[in-house]
Amino acid sequence: MPYHEFECSKCIPERIKHAVDKGKDENLSDALPLGYLNTIPGTLSERGCAYCGAKHVIGTPMKDVIHLSHGPIGCTYDTWQTKRYISDNDNFQIKYTFASDMKEKHIVFGAEKVLKNNILEAFKAFPKIKRMTIYQTCASALIGDDIKAISQEVMDEMPDVDIFVCNSPGFAGPSQSGGHHKINIAWVNDKVGQVEPTITSDFVINYVGEYNIQGDQQIMQDYFKRMGIQILSTFTGNGSYDDLRAMHRAKLNVLECARSAEYICDELRKRYGIPRMDIDGFGFKSLSGSLRKIGLFFGIEDRAEAIIEEETKRWKPELDWYAARLKGKKICLWPGGSKLWHWAHVIHEEMGLEVVSVYTKFGHQGDMEKGVSRCEVGALAIDDPNELECIEAMYKLKPDVIVTGKRPGEVAKKIRVPYVNVHAYNNGPYKGFEGWVRLARDLYNAIYSPIHQLAFVDISKDEIETDKGFMTRQ
Numbered sequence: 001m002p003y004h005e006f007e008c009s010k011c012i013p014e015r016i017k018h019a020v021d022k023g024k025d026e027n028l029s030d031a032l033p034l035g036y037l038n039t040i041p042g043t044l045s046e047r048g049c050a051y052c053g054a055k056h057v058i059g060t061p062m063k064d065v066i067h068l069s070h071g072p073i074g075c076t077y078d079t080w081q082t083k084r085y086i087s088d089n090d091n092f093q094i095k096y097t098f099a100s101d102m103k104e105k106h107i108v109f110g111a112e113k114v115l116k117n118n119i120l121e122a123f124k125a126f127p128k129i130k131r132m133t134i135y136q137t138c139a140s141a142l143i144g145d146d147i148k149a150i151s152q153e154v155m156d157e158m159p160d161v162d163i164f165v166c167n168s169p170g171f172a173g174p175s176q177s178g179g180h181h182k183i184n185i186a187w188v189n190d191k192v193g194q195v196e197p198t199i200t201s202d203f204v205i206n207y208v209g210e211y212n213i214q215g216d217q218q219i220m221q222d223y224f225k226r227m228g229i230q231i232l233s234t235f236t237g238n239g240s241y242d243d244l245r246a247m248h249r250a251k252l253n254v255l256e257c258a259r260s261a262e263y264i265c266d267e268l269r270k271r272y273g274i275p276r277m278d279i280d281g282f283g284f285k286s287l288s289g290s291l292r293k294i295g296l297f298f299g300i301e302d303r304a305e306a307i308i309e310e311e312t313k314r315w316k317p318e319l320d321w322y323a324a325r326l327k328g329k330k331i332c333l334w335p336g337g338s339k340l341w342h343w344a345h346v347i348h349e350e351m352g353l354e355v356v357s358v359y360t361k362f363g364h365q366g367d368m369e370k371g372v373s374r375c376e377v378g379a380l381a382i383d384d385p386n387e388l389e390c391i392e393a394m395y396k397l398k399p400d401v402i403v404t405g406k407r408p409g410e411v412a413k414k415i416r417v418p419y420v421n422v423h424a425y426n427n428g429p430y431k432g433f434e435g436w437v438r439l440a441r442d443l444y445n446a447i448y449s450p451i452h453q454l455a456f457v458d459i460s461k462d463e464i465e466t467d468k469g470f471m472t473r474q
């Protein structure tokens, strides 16, 4: 059913252009949904802000750093811990969160003094940590506090510390994607080139756009190491601040999430001549192709083939067990940006699921283009869907499972659609051969869990009465 016939599209007619039924929509069949525009006032978007994109997505996975927000406490609190980007540094970066705790009086009189005190206090409290990132927020940006000047003052007084400042307030873009861009550029401008690494291999890479959700990065790192590749830095999952200052010495940038980190790869290519290679760690087929590509680049294809063979032999039977049980089940995909197209085809080809919708919170036009071209005919594609659209679409599409984040996921559960958390994961990692099996297992557990029989709304019935008439199924 075309989206423009949805009841909720009548509330905000401008939203119609943000949705397409692939191959079924008479008015829009040749078009893509509009994407990466400012959120339409009145629609309750599920997007994050540019501060969140800079700090929460990209900055804070760095493991040996005090991450401090210069702003009200809520900004820090809301970006603390929810993504489970673990590290081998005793998870320092997710255990603690730091904020200058701006109050109304600071808005009037300025907060530079309070910021400096906070920086010194934080270093004093954790004397082994000598690196810090500071994130501007809307509040500190609007009053114009000069964070860089304060940081320089501290670095002059304490020569053994280094501080990175990210000026990406919440309003610096239509969504978290604006913050990805800002922090990519700030890092390459301010920090890359400051540390000279020890090179131990002929095959040296930066592994970029990978955030180590529940250990994703460590799984992939294992494959690279078995191929004899030296990983100079990881941007930024399980990443070390000083390793990331040495990114300019890699021979190749291996880029996983192009949506969030293509900017730094493109800059490293321009400034240091390092080529960019886009890869994909999700799904047996995509991952095998990616390892082959890297092998080919360095002339070590045989090492890649050996890993592919060993891992496939080990994990394929388990994947097939789940695929036999997932076959024909309907799935809604609602990630942020790049998982949309990383998953749109492999989840069907390798797990047998029917992809009935592809939504993106903040994907750009290119992300939607790739997602729509890879998913099946009839799938509903929506850019930046709001909660109402999501609920109505679930009533119409009748999915067996939705993969999304916490907020929409909890709503889905209430209408008896099981959800798997693809932002923080249920029981990841989901990358790598074994990770892909874990995702299949979590989808299987979600769909077949008997708990759903106890829910208070039965989505299999057509006459659902709610206080919102439009939720009644046709």
Ligand code: CFM
Binding pocket: 057, 083, 176, 211, 213, 257, 258, 259, 260, 335, 336, 337, 338, 339, 340, 422, 423, 424
């Ligand atoms: Fe890249 Fe990400 Fe994603 Fe993203 Fe994200 Fe994420 Fe995501 Mo949540 S960097 S675009 S801003 S793959 S946090 S690890 S899961 S929305 S699809």
